[in-house]
Amino acid sequence: RLAQLVEQAKACGAKDDDPLFDLSRLRFRYHGRVTSYNYERENQHIRYFFNRLSKECGFAVSPHRFRHTLATELMKAPNRNLQLVRCLLGHRSLATTMEYIDIDMDIAGKTLESELAFYLDLSV
Template identity: 60%
Template sequence: MRSVFNLAIEEKILPQTENPFIGVEVNENKNKKKTLTKKQLTTLYLTMGQFEERERRTGDNHRARCALYPTWYWLTVLDTLRYTGMRQNQLLHIRLGDIDLDERRIILCSEGSKNHYEHQVPVVKWLYPRLEILLERAQAAGAKSSDPLFCVNYFTAKTDRGNETDQLQTIKSFFRRLSKECGFDVGPHRFRHTLATELMKAPDRNLQMVRGLLGHRSITTTMEYIDINLDIAGRALERELMLYIDVEPERGEMLIG
C-alpha cells in the first residue's frame, strides 16, 4: 500500500502530499517460544538416570539397541545445551580445540552459527566436569584438536567419525527416543528457549548480556523472549483498576461490566 500511495501522489492522482502508510509496519506472526518447565526438566533427568542405572546393570552389550546410550555422553549433550543455550548445529560444529577449560569458554564457529558470526559462551561450573570428561575420553579414543567433539561414534562400535549427516541422525534419534520415554517433546532448541526465557525473567536482566550469550545480531530478537507473567500482570491490573472502580466485585462477577 505504501508503494501504491507513493505512485498515486507522484502522478497527482491523489490530492494529498503525504503518504499515510509511511511508518506503518505489519507485525510478523510470532508463535510462543516452546520451553521446558521445571517439572519437565526433572522428569527428563530422572528418565536419563533410570537408563544410566540400567546401562550399568547390562554393560556395553545393549548399547547399540538404545539411542540413549552411552548415557554419560548424552547427559553431556543435554547439559551443554541447557547451560549454554547454543543451537544444535553449533553443538555439532564444536571441535576439541574450541574448548578452553582454563579460560572456561567455548568458541562457537561461524560455520555452525545461524547468522554466520563466531562468538563465545562461558563454561559454567555445572558443565565443566562433564566437558572435562568428554574431552579426556575423546582424546583417549584418538580424536585430534581439529576433530568434532560431540561425536558419539568415538564411544560406540561405529568407526565413521567425520560424517556430519550421521551425527545429525544420531542426535535426532536420541531426542526422538527421549521424547517417547518422557511423554512430551524434547528437542535441542527447547533448551535454548528455556534458558533465554528464564534469563529475561530476571528482575536485573541484562539485555546485552543475553544477546551476546545467544549470539543475536539484533536486540529485537532477544526481546522476543520477554514473556508476561499473568499472575503478576493480573495483580498489577487490579491495583490500577481499583483507583477508579468504587465497588468491589462479587464472587463470580466481572470486574468491569
C-alpha cells in the same frame, strides 16, 4: 563449565562479542586423540538427547524450544539482563532476542493488578 568454555574459546582466539556456543574453533579429545569439532557427530548426540527427553516427557522437546525456554527463564530472574541473554543466544539484534522471550501470564497479571490498584486506589 561455562567459564571453562569461555576460557578455552578465548585461548583459541574468540573475542568478547563472538557467539558463546560457536564451537568450530575449539579442539577436543575424542577417544584419546585431539580432533576438531565435528558438527555431524555433535548433531547426532543432540538429536539423541532430545529424542530421549521427548519420550521421557511424553511430548516433543526441541533444541529451538529449549532456547526459548532458556531466554524466558533468564528474563524472569530478578537480576535479568537482556544483553546477556542476547549474547548467550548469539543474536545480533535485541529485537530477535525479544521474540524468544515468552510472556509469563502470572507475572503479567500481577503487574497489571498492581498498576491498576495504584490508579484505582484498590488495595492489593
